[in-house]
Amino acid sequence: EAEVAQSPRYKITEKSQAVAFWCDPISGHATLYWYRQILGQGPELLVQFQDESVVDDSQLPKDRFSAERLKGVDSTLKIQPAELGDSAMYLCASSLAWVSSGIYNEQFFGPGTRLTVL
């Protein structure tokens, strides 16, 4: 069964350092999402891509976070500089399409990258 791949699974860094996370969605999935999940809370959307274009990055802290999906396949999320409050699980998800006739499609999540900022 096809899965969303993410790496690394765990990342420990010191504040002010740069970190990068990678995601490879399920083949053929046009929509890719990056979420941040703080322990005990639901996933919070950071950025959404449709192919290589950003659809929604309204919740992305653009002073320190950046995301790209250059060829419309895999994607990278970067944080520079990392802050203590960035410690969280970063989840990548993909779906066939964003919406179909106004109905949101099922999302497939990867295993996530757990970031700890010291």
Add this chain to the structure above:
Amino acid sequence: GQQVMQIPQYQHVQEGEDFTTYCNSSTTLSNIQWYKQRPGGHPVFLIQLVKSGEVKKQKRLTFQFGEAKKNSSLHITATQTTDVGTYFCAGGDYGQNFVFGPGTRLSVLP
């Protein structure tokens, strides 16, 4: 903006007891999805509801979408230890926003 709330935040049940979690949206939803996240795992899609008043069943799980398409519920009959995890609802308001609720964490005591 759109808000999705869930109650209760936590639920502890004895194995064999029933469990229900409720999801409420501040806006009318085009559809609602339910996900389960096991401890240490990632969210996994359970089901999608689209129609007003829709009811769907998966073995011991029953999902319902409210008539006004602003609320939903998940009911588990005779819980088992394998039901442990956090249950999230997520909904979209016709192509504008898709938001996850904060989740209900279920503990099942054997």
